[in-house]
Amino acid sequence: MKLIELLNDKKFNYFVVMNEEADLDKEITTVESTETPDVYSYIGDNALIITTAMYYADKQEELILLIENLSEKNCCGLAIKVERFLKVLDNSVIERANELKFPILLIPAHKTLGEVYQDVLMHIWQDTNDELIFALNSQKVFSNMLLQDQNLRGILMTLSNILKVETALIDPFGNIEYSSSNFARAFDKNNIRSLASKIPSDVKYYSDTLENIKEEKFNVGVYTMKLTAHYPYYLLLLNTERLSYPVSSFIIDQALFSIAFTTTRELNIEYHKLEKKESLFLNLIKLCSREDEEQILEFVHSNKMDYFTSGRTIILYFPDFSKLFPSHLQIIGYTLIYNWLAKKFEKLEHYNLYPLRNEKMYIVQTSEKNISKIIDILNKNVEVLKKVLEIDINIAIGAEFHSYNFQYQSYTEALKAVEHGTENVDFQHIKISRPQDFKSLFSHINSYELTFFAQSILGDLYEADSKNYADYRDTLRKWLMNKTDVSKTAREMYIHRNTVIYRLERCKEILNSDLNDPDELFNLEIALNLLEM
Incomplete structure (x- = not known):
């Protein structure tokens, strides 16, 4: 609970805030009644101190020192009963409190410290009890959503409704995976990626400001969520200063667990769905190798595949993928990359993206006019992939072919380029299949x-x-x-x-x-x- 919320309650309208610059957004978790001048040496954080200030009646300069010490101890404020020992506060005390934004409250003479202490403490306890009940109810909501296989969008919308702030899930590449309301339309994608790139890898929570497309700035809180120690996702909360109460970190932790569990589950489901697309590609290659144009066309049309009679094959592959990651992480990492590639290529026409999961390869077959566009996309983003996955990524490009079965011919050439291709002068991670002269054709035969x-x-x-x-x-x-x-x-x-x-x-x-x-x-x-x- 914040101090301002306590003061806004009608039960506490007898408190008077003495300094205009007081930070009333401070958390209050307990109350202490004392006349001891060294109270700062033993109190905990977020405590409200109530006192008659008897000790400081004739030496208010020492009251300034007390305020400084309490401010350093993260005390939420000092409430003084006036007229008994301390008739009026010196301006120097109020000025110093303003400089520190430390709240000074006055308690009227007709209220005893015992009454004030009991009223504040009972209010805090009631608030804590409300918060606990609220947190337990929220936990029940998230648990039921997991049992019902709720999707990520539903979980985020529920979290947004509970916290009464906009939420978004950011993937490891800085893209908005899901969001509540109009979040995705209100913020520029590049600003989101820039924010994600600034988050240190070893922190669980990060706060910053984010500018929307209208150049308005908002406070954001970002929770880092790593799936099995790799591939960080980010839960972003907008307008964190408006978080409704009672809200505890327990609710956030429960939401993070639900999102991590659901994200992992959905990535695993997507990985196994790729089997159908992989099977289509392998069957197409087998048909193309037989050079039966009629069968090829029938297969392509029956499976509603994008088909073209000339083009190239591009292979993306990772030499150390299996060495660096255990199998359960490979599934997550492989699916993340496939989804990332699909998003990068979604505006292109006349291309097919196929998975080869066991080989940890991605096959792109495209018309010749797309080659330069695809290479440009890959060149601009290959470092992003390397940064997120921390492994080397290579690209092999097969020769161009003009025939109804070019898929097989170009794929074969791209596979050769993986092992024996010529490195591109401008881009070392790209290998291009080289023309085979007579001697090289027989170089691998005994x-x-x-x-x-x-x-x-x-x-x-x-x-x-x-x-x-x-x-x-x-x-x-x-x-x-x-x-x-x-x-x-x-x-x-x-x-x-x-x-x-x-x-x-x-x-x-x-x-x-x-x-x-x-x-x-x-x-x-x-x-x-x-x-x-």
């Missing part, structure tokens, strides 16, 4: 297998090491590279056209082939190129 393949295709043409056979191989390779154009091959090798024809005839004899089968020519070109590696 050299023995490559040799065996070349020998089986070229036969005697592979084994022979004479200069003539080397010329035959070079001519055949150049002829294949030039798409069997004899004249072009002759020009590039600086030999006569008839020489090219002769060497090709010798190759036909050695290979026992007429060199007309496209599949055979393809294998020959690969085998001849392998010899150059």
Whole structure:
């Protein structure tokens, strides 16, 4: 209870406040009746001292010292019975009390200290009893809401009604998750994020001011709420100076518990709902790998998926995710990031966001025109993710493809970029799939297998090491590279056209082939190129 509330009660209209600058918003939790000058050495916080000030009748300068000591002890005020020993207060006493904003009250002569003491104490006890009943009833309300699986919005609205102030739940990224009334529309999102970024990680309660879109400032109280020691959410209370009473910290604690429990439950539910979207993606990739356009289109339309025939795949992945967090935290963290990405991309068109939960990856498949927008969003916000989750985040981008099954092709390229992609010069956390030259395509295959393949295709043409056979191989390779154009091959090798024809005839004899089968020519070109590696 605040001192002003006690003074506003009709039972205490006999009190007179002597100093205009008195802070009457001080809490009052007890009352002490004493004539001892060193009372400040043993009283507790928020006590109202009542006295006749007999000791200070002829030395009011020492009364100033008492007021200073009581103010330091967080005493809520000093009530003095006048006319018995102390006829009038010196102006110097009142001036010093004003400087300290310390309340000085006068008790009229017709009231005994015993009466005042009993009246104030009984009022405090009654208020405390009311507060306890109110808190227990509030606990019952929140407990019933948990049993009924009430959602976060309902819990926040209930808390707002109990406290009679606006409330909001802020997620770890500084976004308004839920709020009461018109809170979200009244405050700029950037101001909310700025407030969240200033809150120290090791404090449970933080107070500050917040400016709305009309540039009006409001007092706010913010309670930090960490889900299983990570990922802080924030409960924000607006106009904390208007909190209705009786209200105890017990109510806030009960609300925080209810919100934390419900938030964790809802994140777990959302995580398991992602299974359907993940299954859609994996089935789509499987269909695309079979290159059956009719089946792909039927699958896409039946599942109402956003489909496009050209684009790229972007993979967001976290190398140390599983090492840093136990499984129950991974569920919360993974879902938080998915929701964050969905909000960041919600204004874009022609894109799909898919989860790969076991791999701790997020798949974004989008048309080419969106690539620069998505990269810009990720570049601007990747540090926010790293700050909140305290882990490194990497991005891999697959090559662009133009075909009905580009999803499979681009996804495959993006997976390669995760391991072997080229780092972007401007953004080190981004890897881009690089074009595969002939040598790199075979760099991961055992050299023995490559040799065996070349020998089986070229036969005697592979084994022979004479200069003539080397010329035959070079001519055949150049002829294949030039798409069997004899004249072009002759020009590039600086030999006569008839020489090219002769060497090709010798190759036909050695290979026992007429060199007309496209599949055979393809294998020959690969085998001849392998010899150059």
